[in-house]
Amino acid sequence: MSISLKHISKSYGDLKAVDDISFEVKEGELFGLIGPDGAGKTTLFRILTTLLIADKGEATVAGYDVVKDYIDIRNHVGYMPGRFSLYQDLTVEENLEFFATIFGTTIEENYELIEDIYIQIEPFKDRRAGKLSGGMKQKLALCCALIHKPKVLFLDEPTTGVDPVSRKEFWEMLKRLQQKGITILVSTPYMDEAALCDRIALIQDGKILEIDTPKEIVKHYPKKIYDIRTDDMYKLILNLKEYEYNYAVHPFGEFVHYTDKRDSFDPDELIQFLESKKQKNIIIQQTETTIEDAFMELAK
Amino acid sequence: MKTIGYIIQKEFKQIFRNKAMLPIIFVLPIIQLIILSSAATFEVKNIAFSFVDHDRTSFSRELINKFEASTFFNVITEFPSEKIASSAMLKGEVDVILEIPQYFERDLLKNRKTNLLVIINAIDGAAAGVENVYINQIVRSFNINAQTDLMQASDKKNIPKNIISIPSFWYNKTLNYKTFMVPGILVILVTMITLFLSGMNIVREKEIGTLEQMNVTPIKKHQFIIGKLFPFWVLGMVLLTVGLIIARVLFNVPMVGSLALMYLYTSVYILVILGMGLFISNFTDTQQQAMFIAWFFVVIFILMSGLFTPIESMPEWAQFLTEFNPVKYYVEVMRMVMLKGSSFIDILPQFLKTSIYAIIMNGLAVWSYKKTN
DSSP states (O other), X not given: OOEEEEEEEEEEXXXXXXXXXXXXXXXXXEEEEEOOTTSSHHHHHHXXXXXXXXXXXXXXXXXXXXXXXXXXXXXXXXXXXXXXXXXXXXXXXXXXXXXXXXXXXXXXXXXXXXXXXXXXXGGGTTSBGGGSOHHHXXXXXXXXXXXXXXXXXXXXXXXXXXXXXXXXXXXXXXXXXXXXXXXXXXXXXXXXHHTTSSEEEEEEXXXXXXXXOHHHHHHTOOSOEXXXXXXXXXXXXXXXXXXXXXXXXXXXXXXXXXXXXXXXXXHHHHHHHHHHTTOOSOEEXXXXXXXXXXXXXXTO | OHHHHHHHHHHHHHHHHOTTHHHHXXXXXXXXXXXXXXXXXXXXXXXXXXXXXXXXXXHHHHHHHHHHHOSSEEEEXXXXXXXXXXXXXXXXXXXXXXXXXXXXXXXXXXXXXXXXXXXXXXXXXXXXXXXXHHHHHHHHHHHHHHHHHHOOGGGGGGSOOOOOOOOOOOSSTTOOHHHHHHHHHHHHHHXXXXXXXXXXXXXXXXXXXXXXXXXXXXXXXXXXXXXXXXXXXXXXXXXXXXXXXXXXXXXXXXXXXXXXXXXXXXXXXXXXXXXXXXXXXXXXXXXXXXXXXXXXXXXXXXHTTTSSSOGGGSOHHHHHHHTTOHHHXXXXXXXXXXXXXXXXXXXXXXXXXXXXXXXXHHHHHHHHOOSOO
């Protein structure tokens, strides 16, 4: 096991940030922690990267205990905090060199690991890190977290505040790193990114709701989901909530995701109901369950 | 060692890249030293003097002439009545009112005795005291002259013998206040800059989040701390050098003692200040907080250092408190070595206390600096 947590709890005063969490991440796995803001993802990361000591429970990373062997862990993990935290007044190259040096290595030694990421920011290597765009900063931070060839990589919300194209690129990079044998634990509030992980843990209010592969988690969702849209989306949500057979109503992009209580649901009935509410241009179509729907169901 | 060297290198790069900080570090202290040393004077000069002469005789005029001749008094104004004079003092136009009563000359000649009314603006008590001494000196010398003029030959032998004392001022022969102030202000500048910069520096890493990134690296506590603080130790020494050059070239302050001794003491002293800066940064989360706390200590240290007010005149409990003020020792040492040429043995007590202070302060700072919460 690359990462293992047993009954980890951590409170800040009365607030239970992490409550009795146990899970394991296999070697070379891309594992996702999915949950809303304040679910306890960052606390979990800080415990695993030895920045925080848990109140209860045990955890190991790459075979080292997070409390006893913290020095070994620091040598063998890469951590990319949610907030960009490199030296803004040093250039791209200087940052990379600095982190290489304090890990007792050189850029050349592990260049092959970062090559395809670094190549993209190399044209800006003399630019100060503070002057880079969001996506570039992310890439530089990833390079710095990888420069000592870590066994385990921790990425805390790496794509928050990054544009969709860079996000997509970023996940492609993670996939390639995974192929090089690096275990990756990544957290994200974006449910669409969850589908890209090998396994995910849905986490809310410091508790794990479910751990499984994205496919299995979606399968567990008990009902069929329908995309609905009309001209007046706001009113549509209100109308659907009034509908006596509604099971779940969530806005989802340009549609509303609707689930019905009954097993034999006839969309025409719903259309009639909506028309009686003076809705126009009603579209109803069945759709695939997403992780977001599963999460909403579990978080109920 | 290599890691420490690299952190130091990084730190210097950042200092020299900070376009706003560089002038603050070097130019401001120099300007402060030049301006403060010339302005922070305790001499009471340019006293706005006024008088109300009800007598208008040769005697009263002679007394006023004496004031006019004095270098301490200027802007001599005459007021027709005491009332107008008082309102002028209320407006702050005059500092001193001398009221010469009617029959001043007559009483002096006849009764050999008369009164003068002196009103002094005593909002600044210390200055008022000094002004009083000046006025008394002038009146006394007038008195002696007047006596001699009035005496008959037969009375001559009854003149009281005056004892004249001629002081010899050691270590600052000309009573030049700059000689006294420059070493002190230099001390303040070295203290302020190093404390502020070191206090804010680690907090800054906290603020921008780099500290968290550093904490997951295998860097050791001592490597990081030494690497972060050493550049400011160097800066402190550079500031001392610049300040000493200004003191010598611009203010012509004598440097009787050994330069090496000043540097030796300063090198230990800066350790105290850096320890304090680190300690402050351990207990604050933003540069703003660190700045406020650093200010709090700096103000207390300065006011209780004996730089502006003699420690001997403080109440006993305050004198006791100054024992814990590193700035006090530094001011003492700089003045002793620069002006008196004190040797290492002379400053040994201060040196030992400062060394102990440095050990305790840095011990506390390192102890309270945590990599893991």
